[in-house]
Amino acid sequence: MEKLSLDSSVAIKWFSKEKDSDKALNVLNAYVDGKIVLITSHLLFYEVANALRYKPDLTIENVKKAIQALFKLHMKVVDLNDKIMIKSTEIAYQDDVTVYDAIPVAIAETEEAVCITADEKTQYNKLKEKHPIILLKEYKI
Secondary structure (H helix, E strand, O other): OEEEEEOHHHHHHHOOOOOOHHHHHHHHHHHHOOOEEEEEEOHHHHHHHHHHHOOOOOOHHHHHHHHHHHHHOOOEEEOOOHHHHHHHHHHHHHHOOOHHHHHHHHHHHHOOOEEEEOOHHHHHHHHOOOOOEEEHHHOOO
């Protein structure tokens, strides 16, 4: 079964109508239907909650429901240990991205998965040549 390391830029689109939300929902539905495995870290929950908090069209109740929905998905959540953090730091230095942006890529490499992201400018364009990463808009289920 295909394994995807989930970047928060994809998960945010599950709860906020924006470009490629339909594609993000296809990923979610594939996971719910048991066609793919989604892997993430606890950091995703913080990042999604924070991003949704600043969406002007979402209320506090919307954000609270989104947080509950994320936890109810029971994705494979890996602990951020020294191995993943060191790998993330190496990627950040080598490819000029933030450690935050490197974490799902490091997880993908550690878990023999592919990182899926909607962050074309900051993350995908800098990492696509050397790391297992795919852009949401190009992903085919």
